Amino acid sequence: xxxxxxxxPFVPLNIAVLTVSDTRDLEGDRSGATLVERLTGAGHHLAxxxxxxxxxxxxxxxxxxxxxxxxxxxxxxxxxxGFTGRDVTPEAIEPLFEKRMDGFSEVFHRISxxxxxxxxIQSRATGGVAGATYIFVLPGxxxxxxxxxxxxxxxxxxxxxxxxxxxxxMPRLDEHLKRGKLRQA
Numbered sequence: 001x002x003x004x005x006x007x008x009p010f011v012p013l014n015i016a017v018l019t020v021s022d023t024r025d026l027e028g029d030r031s032g033a034t035l036v037e038r039l040t041g042a043g044h045h046l047a048x049x050x051x052x053x054x055x056x057x058x059x060x061x062x063x064x065x066x067x068x069x070x071x072x073x074x075x076x077x078x079x080x081x082g083f084t085g086r087d088v089t090p091e092a093i094e095p096l097f098e099k100r101m102d103g104f105s106e107v108f109h110r111i112s113x114x115x116x117x118x119x120x121i122q123s124r125a126t127g128g129v130a131g132a133t134y135i136f137v138l139p140g141x142x143x144x145x146x147x148x149x150x151x152x153x154x155x156x157x158x159x160x161x162x163x164x165x166x167x168x169x170m171p172r173l174d175e176h177l178k179r180g181k182l183r184q185a
Contacts, residue, residue, distance in 0.1 A: 011159040013073040014047035020079035031078040059092035067131040079140030097128030111151040132174035
């Protein structure tokens with residue numbers, strides 16, 4: 001199902017990773033480390049990596065700054081997608097979306113269901129686009145990060161993936177704004 005066209009060049013993207021947690025530090029951030037390992041292993045660049053508390057305005061401030069940055073093409077957050085009182089990542093990030101990516105959540109839950117069954121409904125994983133930047137909001141477990149990367153993001157963030165991928169439409173994401181944030185792939 002996932003096919004790469006080797007006649008097309010690989011286009012490395014600049015990807016920022018945000019871990020949302022009240023308790024983790026860089027050393028104990030296994031989910032963030034999993035994402036960094038996978039994205040750099042695939043040939044992409046780590047644009048930035050941060051850990052932030054489960055506070056809507058703190059999360060939103062970092063994501064807004066990355067959306068505005070020319071050096072960030074993709075933002076992946078991990079953590080804060082559950083239902084407890086401190087799980088606020090979707091509330092912080094979804095209002096920033098210009099376009100929501102319902103298919104990301106649906107495919108993520110399909111992949112997750114195969115691994116953890118109905119427990120997948122305890123995640124509010126989501127995705128969208130804002131300011132010509134792709135944004136993916138993942139659960140805070142290394143397994144969920146692996147599932148999202150290996151099953152979806154690895155393929156859609158690869159220009160060689162056929163029949164289509166996110167990279168090939170990046171130059172057109174902000175055409176309505178006429179500001180040309182992104183380079184031609």
